[in-house]
Every structure is written in C-alpha cells, then in structure tokens.
Amino acid sequence: MSMVLAISAMTGYLYLTGHEAPPPPEGMPMWGPVPVVPFLAVTGAVLLISLLFAWYLSRPLRHLSWAMDRFAEGRLDTRVGPLMSGRRDEIADLAHDFDRMAARIEQLAQANRALMHDISHELRSPLTRLQAAIGLLQQDPAQAVAMIERIMLESERLDMLIEELLTLHRLDAGPNGVPQQRIDVIELLQAIADDADFEARASQRTLCLDASGSFVIVAHGELVYRAFENVIRNALKFSPPGSRIEVDARIAEGGRMLVTTVQDRGPGVPAGMLQAIFEPFTRVEGSESVSGTGLGLAIARRAMLLHGGTVEATLREGGGLVVTLALPVRN
Incomplete structure (x- = not known):
C-alpha cells in the first residue's frame, strides 16, 4: 500500500x-x-x-x-486462559474474566450438590426414626405412649428443618417478596435477650445484654430477627451450666453501624473452622449430642449479607467463642 x-x-x-x-x-x-x-x-x-x-x-x-x-x-471445569499463549491484550483479559466466572459457577454448583447431599442425609435421619417408631408401635401396642412421643418429637424436628431450609432458600433467592419495615434493632435485641435469658435460667445459665439507645433501620425484620436469634441461641446451646453469655451492642461510625458481639464460654471451635461454621450443616466434632438443624449460623450470615452487614467468629481468650455481627444503615 x-x-x-x-x-x-x-x-x-x-x-x-x-x-x-x-x-x-x-x-x-x-x-x-x-x-x-x-x-x-x-x-x-x-x-x-x-x-x-x-x-x-x-x-x-x-x-x-x-x-x-x-x-x-x-x-464447568473448562478454562481458556492456558490457551492464550501469553497474550496481554483485551482478548486475553476477556479470557481471564471467563475463567473467573467459570470457576465461581463451578464452585457454586459443587456447593449446591453438597447441600443437596446434606439435605437428603438430614431428612433421612428423622424419617428413619419415625419409621422405626411406627414399626415398634405396630409390634407392641403397649409402648404406644412412648412411641407417640417419639413420633411427635421427630415430626417437630422435621418441621423445624423444613422451615430452616425454606428460610435459607428465601435468603439465597434474594429479597424479592420479603416485606421491609422500620425496626429498632436495639429493641429487637432486647426482646430476643429476654426470651433467651428466660430459657437459659432453666438450665442454670444466664444471658446479659449491654445495649442502650436506639438503632432504627429499614430492613426485612423477620430475617434480621432470625440472624440475631440464631447466633444468641447457638451460644446458649453450647454454653455449660453455670456459665454466662454476654451480648454487647454498640453504635459505631457516627450512628451508621451497629456492632453486636455475642460471647460464650462453650467449647469453641478449631481455628480452621471459624469460617466453615457458617456453612449449612457444618458440625464441629463432639457437638453431635447438641440438638439443632445445622442451619442457624448459615441463615444468620446470609441474612446479614442481604442487609450489607457481616458476621464473623473468633476464639475467646480463656475458652469459648465470640461472634461479631455488624449491621449498617442503608439508604
């Protein structure tokens, strides 16, 4: 040319x-x-x-x-980055973006498969006990009272598990269809603490809330309630008799953030599981005897993330666990 x-x-x-x-x-x-x-x-x-x-x-x-x-x-394991032969242009950037997207989708798919496996296992256990109780009742009607009590107990466990699964699904699906309203989170914490302390005293435990003032936000009230309640009740379940659960709520960042800590004197968790305990059906070794669905902390984390907040766990000095929930005011 x-x-x-x-x-x-x-x-x-x-x-x-x-x-x-x-x-x-x-x-x-x-x-x-x-x-x-x-x-x-x-x-x-x-x-x-x-x-x-x-x-x-x-x-x-x-x-x-x-x-x-x-x-x-x-x-889903397909990756295109290694085929770019060291290119450093916009097409190579697009290939790396594709690989990141593919890795994230593969991770989510694996998590969903693991969740479905866990759900089937968690449902099978109470169903098996229900079938055993019905079989024993048929063989020996004299045990009717004990077997009916067992059937009622397992039915309640199934009902609780299904309710928790539905809540988890709503959180994963997003906030569509879940109503929002103005709530005072300090007042909500007081109501949760009063109920938890009433139950705790029956097992020689005490729960103390240190919070003052008000922190009003527009949020999904039921989900925020579930987040704080699950964390507090989790601390209550794992605390030994005679111990004290401390809940402290402080307004930070000029009134734009509520930071709540829940401290217990339970057995704690291994340091390597401080993140894993917020995944569905995660159980720490030795906690098999503690009743629960294994979804409480997972629901708490998803509810906090939905509102722009965070929840994290750290080991408490002297034994136990500290769970910190940070909830911001959002426009």
Whole structure:
C-alpha cells in the first residue's frame, strides 16, 4: 500500500511540474507507470501480513467460542486462559474474566450438590426414626405412649428443618417478596435477650445484654430477627451450666453501624473452622449430642449479607467463642 501511494505521489508531482517520468529499466514489465514485479511483491507481502494478523486475532476468539460451547454442555471445569499463549491484550483479559466466572459457577454448583447431599442425609435421619417408631408401635401396642412421643418429637424436628431450609432458600433467592419495615434493632435485641435469658435460667445459665439507645433501620425484620436469634441461641446451646453469655451492642461510625458481639464460654471451635461454621450443616466434632438443624449460623450470615452487614467468629481468650455481627444503615 505504501508503494502504491509513493508511486501515485511521484506521478502527481511529475504531472504538476511538467517533468517527464524517467524511462523504466530495459526489459522491466510495466503496468502503465507502475512496475509490475515490485507491485506484485508488495501486494503479496501486504496480503500475507493481513492473513497473519487475522489469524492472530481470530485464534483466541475461536478458543473462547470452543470454551463457551463446552461450558454450555455442562463441563464447568473448562478454562481458556492456558490457551492464550501469553497474550496481554483485551482478548486475553476477556479470557481471564471467563475463567473467573467459570470457576465461581463451578464452585457454586459443587456447593449446591453438597447441600443437596446434606439435605437428603438430614431428612433421612428423622424419617428413619419415625419409621422405626411406627414399626415398634405396630409390634407392641403397649409402648404406644412412648412411641407417640417419639413420633411427635421427630415430626417437630422435621418441621423445624423444613422451615430452616425454606428460610435459607428465601435468603439465597434474594429479597424479592420479603416485606421491609422500620425496626429498632436495639429493641429487637432486647426482646430476643429476654426470651433467651428466660430459657437459659432453666438450665442454670444466664444471658446479659449491654445495649442502650436506639438503632432504627429499614430492613426485612423477620430475617434480621432470625440472624440475631440464631447466633444468641447457638451460644446458649453450647454454653455449660453455670456459665454466662454476654451480648454487647454498640453504635459505631457516627450512628451508621451497629456492632453486636455475642460471647460464650462453650467449647469453641478449631481455628480452621471459624469460617466453615457458617456453612449449612457444618458440625464441629463432639457437638453431635447438641440438638439443632445445622442451619442457624448459615441463615444468620446470609441474612446479614442481604442487609450489607457481616458476621464473623473468633476464639475467646480463656475458652469459648465470640461472634461479631455488624449491621449498617442503608439508604
């Protein structure tokens, strides 16, 4: 292309100045004023460079198309980054974005499969005990009272588990359809603490709430209630008789954040499980005898995240666990 432009410019110059073009070398084929051989050589070089450039651009796009087809077929482990051959352009950035998306979707799919496995296991246990109780009742009607009590207990456990699963599903699905209202979280904490302390005293435990003032937000009241209640009742369940559960609520960041800590003197958890305890059906070794669905802390974390907050656990000095819930005011 540059040669064509140069020839055109030279021809125009000669035409405007009235000079005649110098005669071509003897024996050189011409196409008008243009020498054929150099013209063909330059044209071929331009075509070759264009083809190489088109191949360079289209090859990673073909890799991306291949990866998307495999991903659509359900092969969630497909990654395209290693096929970019060290590229550092926008297409390579797109490939890395695809890999991050694929990794996240694969992680979520694996978590859902694990959750379904756990749900089936958790449902099977009370159903098995129900079937055993019905079988014993049929074999020996004299045990009717004891077996009916067992059936009622397992029915209540199933009802609680299904209710927790529905709550977890609502949280995962998002806030659509869940009403919001103005609530005073300090007042809500006081109501939860009063109920929990009443139950705690029956087992020689005490619960103390240190909170003052008010913290009014617009939120999904039922979900916020469940978040704080689950954390407080979890501390109550794992605290030994004669111990004290301390709940402290402080308004921070100029009234824009409520930070609540729940401290117990229970057995605590291994340091490596401080994050895992907020996953569904996670149980710490040695806690099998403690009743519960294994969903309470998972619901608490999802409810806090839904409202822009956080919840985390740390080990308490001297034994026990400290769970900190941070709930912001959102416009």
